[in-house]
Amino acid sequence: MTHVQDGGPAYWRVAIVEDHRLQRLRTEELVGRQPGLRVVRSCETLDELMAWMAGGSPQSLPHVVVLDLVVDRGRDADPAVVERLVRSGMRVLVLSAMASVPLVRAMIRAGVTGFVGKRDTEEDIVAALWAVLRRRQWITPELASVMAGDAQRPRLSDQEERALVLYASGLTLDAVAVALGVKRDTVKKYLERVKTKYADVGRPVRTKIDLNREAIRDGLMTASTVENDRR
Template sequence: MITVAAIDDDRMLLDGLRTWLAPVEDVRLVQVAATVDGYLDGLGGADAPRVVLLDLNLRDGSDPADNVARVRAGGGRVLVVSAVPDADGVLATIGAGAAGYLTKSHPLDVLVEAIREVASGGSAISPELAFVLSRDARADRPRLSPQERAVLTAYASGATLAAAARRAGVAYGTAREYLERVKRKYAEVGRPTRTKLELADRVREDRLDLGGPGR
């Protein structure tokens, strides 16, 4: 059973969400709140739901990226839901660690599939929003060559460096050099990658696994 919470200040939407999800056998809405504070208070020390649906713009004026970070700190994986495909919102919330971003225009079955994907440890990004991410040219994203990206994504996915080299079609020594370049480039933009886990975080934050062009 996938437990879900929803944070949205639209009471009608929350009531509708309860009704819509009720027939879905593997998804259970266990908590709703109008603010992140209300959600965190409602946990009361209990385990967080596996997936938290978070409205992009709450009426309390809270910062979307900060909201994502706070929900993640509480233990939930975040799926941002927005009324509009806001490019800045996509970039900010994914950068803060959201595992997905959907607009409210999608039908319920798309939302349910996104919840399942996020609950399983994956990400849920619609094609049009994936394009936004692939065009991200923020200064804190280093320019990686296609070869550097290939080694990074393979290695960060859990492969050994030798296996990453084979996947990228390069020699072990070359792959090691590429990986060191990647680490230097991230350090230069203030995003150090000292461990394999941090490298995996950078792949997720920058959506390098989307198959976009190297930059």
């Protein structure tokens, strides 16, 4: 018997990407116990998932991907691939040891809104999964503290950081608004908050060039990001 959750489908389709077999099986079991959720694919790497999805029908594709970032015996999860999934309307929940803060930052820029650690409780993992399905943000306090650990780095929200990176990469306000799915005036508010927060930590920024410089300094983007976005 299936259940309707908050006006959603009869059941939510879930894919799991995890290269450690015991962790993958446990995640399958955890998800499978939740009314309204069904595991439709479980595999070791994101590349395997993408290959399977290429031959699937829209009715078989997952609504959400539970994704480990770091793979011991293959390529780590590619933020560009994750961004394509997000832009297609798929939700992504990162379930990872969060060993690489730069990779986590790249996933935030890719549009992932849910991050939960492997040391978190199973209750938190389930709560994070439902939050992502309902298009809400979820980030563990441990990861948030790591991301904001530098006193000289302003504490930006996910949307502020994404607006900063997109705008500093060379996009117009209108293009950033489209990418974020918000109004142009909202993007301007995000960027004004970014400038204020940088000023508050003694790093004033006024122009797009200033924003680009500070974003590179903080590891939010690289110099190559601008070149790639111009292609």
